[in-house]
Amino acid sequence: MTLQPRNGRAPSVKDVAAAAGVSLGTVSNVLNRPAVVSATTRERVERAMAELGFVRNESARQLRAGTSRALAYVMLDGGNPFFHDVAEGIETAAEDADLSLFVCNSSGRSEREVKHIDRLVQQRVQGILITPVDPDAPHLRDISQRGIPFVMVDRFSRDGGHCSVAVDDVLGGRIAVEHLIDRGHRRVAFVGGPDSIGQVRERLQGARAIWAEFGMPEEDLIHLPTEALTVAEGRSAGERLAGLPTRRRPTAAFCANDLLALGLLQHAVTAGLRVPDDLAIVGFDDIDFAAAAAVPLTSVRQPRQELGRTAARLVLDEATNPDHTHEQATFVPALVARASTGTVRR
Amino acid sequence: MTLQPRNGRAPSVKDVAAAAGVSLGTVSNVLNRPAVVSATTRERVERAMAELGFVRNESARQLRAGTSRALAYVMLDGGNPFFHDVAEGIETAAEDADLSLFVCNSSGRSEREVKHIDRLVQQRVQGILITPVDPDAPHLRDISQRGIPFVMVDRFSRDGGHCSVAVDDVLGGRIAVEHLIDRGHRRVAFVGGPDSIGQVRERLQGARAIWAEFGMPEEDLIHLPTEALTVAEGRSAGERLAGLPTRRRPTAAFCANDLLALGLLQHAVTAGLRVPDDLAIVGFDDIDFAAAAAVPLTSVRQPRQELGRTAARLVLDEATNPDHTHEQATFVPALVARASTGTVRR
DNA sequence: GCGGGCGTTTGAAATGTTTCAAGAGTCGTG
DNA sequence: CACGACTCTTGAAACATTTCAAACGCCCGC
Numbered sequence: 088m089t090l091q092p093r094n095g096r097a098p099s100v101k102d103v104a105a106a107a108g109v110s111l112g113t114v115s116n117v118l119n120r121p122a123v124v125s126a127t128t129r130e131r132v133e134r135a136m137a138e139l140g141f142v143r144n145e146s147a148r149q150l151r152a153g154t155s156r157a158l159a160y161v162m163l164d165g166g167n168p169f170f171h172d173v174a175e176g177i178e179t180a181a182e183d184a185d186l187s188l189f190v191c192n193s194s195g196r197s198e199r200e201v202k203h204i205d206r207l208v209q210q211r212v213q214g215i216l217i218t219p220v221d222p223d224a225p226h227l228r229d230i231s232q233r234g235i236p237f238v239m240v241d242r243f244s245r246d247g248g249h250c251s252v253a254v255d256d257v258l259g260g261r262i263a264v265e266h267l268i269d270r271g272h273r274r275v276a277f278v279g280g281p282d283s284i285g286q287v288r289e290r291l292q293g294a295r296a297i298w299a300e301f302g303m304p305e306e307d308l309i310h311l312p313t314e315a316l317t318v319a320e321g322r323s324a325g326e327r328l329a330g331l332p333t334r335r336r337p338t339a340a341f342c343a344n345d346l347l348a349l350g351l352l353q354h355a356v357t358a359g360l361r362v363p364d365d366l367a368i369v370g371f372d373d374i375d376f377a378a379a380a381a382v383p384l385t386s387v388r389q390p391r392q393e394l395g396r397t398a399a400r401l402v403l404d405e406a407t408n409p410d411h412t413h414e415q416a417t418f419v420p421a422l423v424a425r426a427s428t429g430t431v432r433r
Numbered sequence: 434m435t436l437q438p439r440n441g442r443a444p445s446v447k448d449v450a451a452a453a454g455v456s457l458g459t460v461s462n463v464l465n466r467p468a469v470v471s472a473t474t475r476e477r478v479e480r481a482m483a484e485l486g487f488v489r490n491e492s493a494r495q496l497r498a499g500t501s502r503a504l505a506y507v508m509l510d511g512g513n514p515f516f517h518d519v520a521e522g523i524e525t526a527a528e529d530a531d532l533s534l535f536v537c538n539s540s541g542r543s544e545r546e547v548k549h550i551d552r553l554v555q556q557r558v559q560g561i562l563i564t565p566v567d568p569d570a571p572h573l574r575d576i577s578q579r580g581i582p583f584v585m586v587d588r589f590s591r592d593g594g595h596c597s598v599a600v601d602d603v604l605g606g607r608i609a610v611e612h613l614i615d616r617g618h619r620r621v622a623f624v625g626g627p628d629s630i631g632q633v634r635e636r637l638q639g640a641r642a643i644w645a646e647f648g649m650p651e652e653d654l655i656h657l658p659t660e661a662l663t664v665a666e667g668r669s670a671g672e673r674l675a676g677l678p679t680r681r682r683p684t685a686a687f688c689a690n691d692l693l694a695l696g697l698l699q700h701a702v703t704a705g706l707r708v709p710d711d712l713a714i715v716g717f718d719d720i721d722f723a724a725a726a727a728v729p730l731t732s733v734r735q736p737r738q739e740l741g742r743t744a745a746r747l748v749l750d751e752a753t754n755p756d757h758t759h760e761q762a763t764f765v766p767a768l769v770a771r772a773s774t775g776t777v778r779r
Numbered sequence: 780g781c782g783g784g785c786g787t788t789t790g791a792a793a794t795g796t797t798t799c800a801a802g803a804g805t806c807g808t809g
Numbered sequence: 810c811a812c813g814a815c816t817c818t819t820g821a822a823a824c825a826t827t828t829c830a831a832a833c834g835c836c837c838g839c
């Protein structure tokens with residue numbers, strides 16, 4: 088392929104048609120319905136395209152079609168590998184449907200989220216997947232009202248006005264704490280916050296439920312609140328934990344996500360505590376870095392890629408199936424036991 | 434804003450014009466040159482837009498303009514937080530220029546890279562930033578030949594045919610190993626591979642250079658090759674390291690990136706080695722998880738966000754400045770000493 | 780009362796693609 | 810030889826926006 092000298096403008100179908108001595112429509116047919124055009128013509132057109140270095144103009148195509156060939160995912164925190172894995176799941180599904188995926192990152196900031204959404208609506212994307220800063224924000228409502236297929240990822244819809252995909256967080260909290268009780272722990276910390284995050288509330292709720300079911304005293308499940316779900320907050324929780332009087336100090340901690348757990352682990356190791364002997368730790372999400380930690384972390388696994396794939400499936404169904412009905416897909420989390428809760432306590 | 438019942442089509446400027454009783458051109462003026470239209474008309478048009486829930490159709494806009502209002506970054510490995518940080522830097526610069534950023538991920542697979550690039554060219558993005566699988570791949574050459582602004586990120590251009598942004602990897606290798614020599618280590622492993630990755634070669638080259646300058650015997654800098662720059666490969670390198678006869682066993686390891694270092698750290702801890710006393714570890718990149726490790730990792734810091742910002746600046750210069758000249762921006766890496774190389778050896 | 784200038788609005792053209800009804804050409808059959 | 814059937818190609822319309830020259834209305838000054 089010898090690219091023509093750029094005389095300023097990219098070659099269009101018109102140029103190709105002229106070069107091949109055929110009409111506009113024929114070039115378009117070569118592009119979209121190669122079967123209907125004769126072999127010789129097709130070949131001639133294809134040669135012309137190669138010589139000119141023709142590339143379809145996607146804007147024009149979209150304009151005509153009325154919609155773009157793309158989905159979008161607005162993730163909550165690009166720094167958390169969890170969301171990257173979800174995005175990867177979405178992308179595989181998008182690829183199967185021959186769509187591109189635009190990945191945006193709100194970084195937990197509502198105004199960025201709004202900005203991204205505005206852009207995506209302007210682009211006329213086929214559907215929007217989002218893990219929102221606030222699941223009840225009014226600008227989310229607008230998306231559905233516009234008729235744009237819309238799925239909430241890793242959050243639940245309060246009102247069923249759209250699809251959502253998430254894991255049963257209450258159950259996740261239960262199995263994490265049940266595992267710790269199994270291992271012989273009788274005083275456990277729940278590390279997580281802020282309360283405004285629904286999942287934190289639900290994981291704690293599950294933890295409390297199972298704790299009560301085992302007949303353990305309420306005050307022995309200690310809530311250490313955090314301001315965010317970050318490594319730094321995990322460290323700070325570790326300090327507070329170490330500051331507790333010995334008889335009140337938990338022998339295990341259940342963290343609302345793996346970043347917190349990694350931070351807590353770091354603090355524990357630095358402080359000379361042995362994990363799991365002095366302090367057992369359970370995380371949530373089972374990101375790759377959990378398994379990769381110096382003391383591999385026990386974690387409540389979310390099917391991250393599958394979450395993404397399902398979300399993409401739902402949004403595509405909404406986009407193409409006229410009698411689509413909204414669906415709240417719930418996945419079952421699973422405990423992955425590793426060294427950080429390794430031994431049964433004496 | 435009361436959204437009109439969706440009669441199938443999104444409202445266009447034409448609809449707005451009709452609703453406001455003005456012409457097409459006026460609506461466009463309200464959108465693009467609000468100053469030239471009278472206050473009363475503007476208000477009327479704006480009300481109409483709000484009532485109809487009008488949203489600009491970006492495709493049509495792009496078609497007219499001939500180019501999209503977006504940049505793109507094709508990253509090499511979405512699973513490595515390093516690239517996420519670079520992307521964030523790019524995004525801030527893009528935002529300042531009021532452009533969107535499309536983030537794509539080749540996952541180290543050449544065919545995905547090609548696919549992404551094809552799509553981006555079709556979208557007529559203003560410029561492409563890329564950390565390529567292979568910096569010499571012919572499809573990269575085509576991008577520039579098409580006249581699309583193009584910058585290589587974290588890789589160097591061999592021939593100066595385009596801009597690039599990277600860190601001085603040879604220097605990075607030097608300062609890592611100098612640090613270890615300083616700390617009293619006399620037998621050091623270099624963990625990294627495959628050799629096809631230029632940066633691995635250069636980091637090793639720097640390591641060897643400083644090693645020779647200090648007059649250390651060549652055979653005491655031991656190359657432990659890996660198949661990829663991943664945590665798993667780091668672990669496997671750890672096993673091989675442990676398998677060496679005691680007198681040949683290094684007291685420190687310099688890893689070609691932080692993922693390897695984390696894997697190596699994990700293996701060491703599992704094997705009961707004390708870090709840094711039995712084995713000191715230096716990583717490269719200084720991703721957040723390096724600082725968050727149970728034994729915080731010493732690492733060679735790359736200015737990740739700045740790398741991204743600069744790359745975006747360069748691509749924008751190429752896009753807008755008629756007498757742009759290609760530039761190879763080089764950043765100076767810096768050692769961040771942490772606990773994993775903590776003590777001076779007796 | 781008329782021309783000039785100013786601020787505002789208009790209408791048409793242009794962007795690149797796809798679609799689709801209609802046309803052209805060819806071949807075989809009655 | 811005429812007609813229908815079939816294959817292939819054509820040309821025009823449509824998509825939603827922006828731009829820009831031209832028109833419009835109005836006031837001012839002469």
